[in-house]
Amino acid sequence: MKNLKWYHWLLIAITIIALPFGAVFVLPFFKDKLKDFLPVGGSDRVRGMRNKNPFNLRISNNDWNGKIYQDKKDNEFEEFESIEYGLRAGLINCRTHVGRGKDTIRKLMHTLSPSHENPTDGFIDFIVEKSGIDPDLKIEWDKETAFAIAAPIVRFESEYKLTRNKFNEVWEML
Secondary structure: OOOOOHHHHHHHHHHHHHHHHHHHHHHHHHHHHHOOOOOOOOOOHHHHHHOOOOOOOEOOOOOOOOEOOOOOOOOOEOOEOOHHHHHHHHHHHHHHHHHOOOOOHHHHHHHHOOOOOOOHHHHHHHHHHHHOOOOOOOOOOOHHHHHHHHHHHHHHHHOOOOOHHHHHHHHOOO
16 A cells, blocks of 8 residues: 555545446436346345245245245245245235235235335335336236236346246136
């Protein structure tokens, strides 16, 4: 450090000062190109994929098909034998809540993702942006609506990119 000349220190100072400003001006131009690489959801997204539970369902007394009971590694969230079983359980869970009166995106998400656990309003905004469905519109849990809502939920929760083909395969398992 003693061998640094004054101009080295000047370059370091300019870099430290200019770097944040450069990021502020440059990042917006690349935001659309980076959106597939940047995380969009909560901190449990890797956990959801590891558990094959893209909806990040908490442990419950439900006897889900494909639920792992022995040799569980996670004491808070369900674990499944396959991603299909995890998706199936999440779709059934959503269908049940919609049938019990949580029949808008806003009501459903305040139940599934309470604000003490997640940024619920940001989650709702993300679903609305991706689905095009008004957050206060009464919904029916039909195939099209289920896909429109489930795809952004699992994307936000676990970074899982639900395709139409995978959704159709799981929908047939219901």
